[in-house]
């Protein structure tokens with residue numbers, strides 16, 4: 001994005017809030033400085049967790065730091081190593097931005113869904129019937145409550161679309177016909193209208209009952 005802004009391909013202001021342990025650990029510093037020098041629409045704020053230095057923010061990337069540098073209205077894009085990502089994600093939640101203004105890196109889906117806030121503990125380790133409708137075809141497969149629906153679909157040999165497998169891209173978007181499910185908050189990338197109209201992302205949806213869904217894609221012969 002920074003290069004696209006510098007080159008005139010995109011036209012918006014970008015502030016990169018870049019977390020590092022120390023000044024010496026900062027990656028891409030020269031590259032970023034060169035972009036900032038060439039284009040006043042791109043700015044970098046370095047946040048050092050292990051060092052206090054003049055000219056740098058100190059600590060982790062918090063909601064306060066983001067709020068200090070963001071120019072209203074704004075969107076945020078989160079990316080980074082997992083521990084940092086999860087921390088920053090929680091901070092961004094505090095900003096109260098509309099969901100469409102928060103874009104997340106493809107982090108994958110939680111491995112232990114039963115540890116997620118709001119998960120009904122009694123469903124852990126259960127197995128449900130998942131009925132998959134795809135065009136004129138219908139398949140019934142076993143789906144563990146502990147795995148995303150997409151895994152059960154693929155294990156059954158059904159060719160369902162997917163890309164990010166993180167709940168972000170919407171490529172696997174499917175219609176829920178019936179059943180109860182759980183989506184971890186950190187993978188909830190659906191539009192509000194999809195939530196209320198019963199569209200799900202099977203890549204990050206976990207069965208809490210028998211389910212019937214309609215998935216798009218190529219029809220198996």
Ligand code: FES
Nearest residue numbers: 163165170172203
């Ligand atoms: S594959 Fe991207 S949202 Fe499911």
